[in-house]
Amino acid sequence: MSKRTHTTEVGSIACTDLSDLGAGKEGWLVNDPNLLCALDMHTIALANRYQTVIINWADPEGLVAKIRPELSPIASEYITAIEWLVFEEMRALAVGTSRGYFLVYDLKGDLVHRQLIHPGRILKLRVRGSRRDLTQDTAEEEVCVVMPGVLARFDGSEIQKMLQRWFQDSNSNFWDQKPKQRDSEDLENSYERLPHQLWNVSKYGPCADAAITGLMPPPLMEVQSSQRYFCAVTIGEDSVISAFRLSEDRSRSLVGAILSKVVPATFSTISSLSKMIWRSEQSPKKSEPKPQSFARGKVS
Structure with missing residues (x-):
């Protein structure tokens, strides 16, 4: 064959x-x-x-x-x-x-x-x-x-x-018989x-790659408005992947980090990494055991 x-x-x-x-x-x-x-x-x-x-x-x-x-x-x-x-x-x-x-x-x-x-x-x-x-x-x-x-x-x-x-x-x-030639400075x-x-987005150091993946809802307890928020995913030079909520308003331009974790350097695409983040976020977390409260005592 x-x-x-x-x-x-x-x-x-x-x-x-x-x-x-x-x-x-x-x-x-x-x-x-x-x-x-x-x-x-x-x-x-x-x-x-x-x-x-x-x-x-x-x-x-x-x-x-x-x-x-x-x-x-x-x-x-x-x-x-x-x-x-x-x-x-x-x-x-x-x-x-x-x-x-x-x-x-x-x-x-x-x-x-x-x-x-x-x-x-x-x-x-x-x-x-x-x-x-x-x-x-x-x-x-x-x-x-x-x-x-x-x-x-x-x-x-x-x-x-x-x-x-x-x-x-x-x-x-x-x-035009005599078109004007403009240099880069005039054009600028x-x-x-x-x-x-x-x-x-350098909270966890300089990034080697990044992408804006789409829109996301505003933070909790915030007044709803026409303001848009973008979700960005960055990959650091030390293989740290982070997700950020980016505000469209310059007066509220503080960038909030949603998640940061270390991933193997073999991952190469933004899409697969972002999907991995949101899947891991949806998994339930075990609550840490709380210490027993003190018993009430009396001073004699």
Whole structure:
């Protein structure tokens, strides 16, 4: 009997532009710790420390774009995270750097937005969809920026509005005979800073990974309001996993730790860890034996 294969070829990323990322060497796609990858429906983005290549893997002769961010040579800045931003028909690539800058590029490789989140290295960029209200079916996208001991959250609607303005301006400049070339500094001042929430989650030390897993109810004995609370799960560098209740209101931005426990370092995904936490929380705890009370005595 012939050997069965459970894989199907869906595309190819063979491209001469990948030679700048180390393509052509055996194991270049797996053994390079500095190589980052982000996969979309029809495109793939590959990045090393200083440049990014966007390829249409469904059509190798189609879209190819090279991105070389303006990084600070004095601070030895480099690319640390990439992720796709998809809003209906609009697609863009988010890039995080070692200095805490959040960059957004279109599919042509043009810089759309540049913003400093917090001084420090961006570890991960995560995009997730969530329900805006537990009683409604309306959904929203959110972008989570993970840094050592710091979490930032962007509302997807704000990023979508920014991309809509960018594409409208790009279409209007298409008919301009002398389009204006803007550098990163001018672009950083051309639009308002994207509003976002920023939390300090370093109560148990710097984190190696983190994610906002969804909404959660407010603390007990608190007046009900329209205020939203988010649940965040962090994994420390010492394999300590913690869950936090994050307040949306800056005036009440104290981060409350819900749970913290040590887990084996072999766990690699946020989802499996968060499920393990909530299952362990539901298990009944044995009450500790109380000491016997003193008998009443009388002094004679």
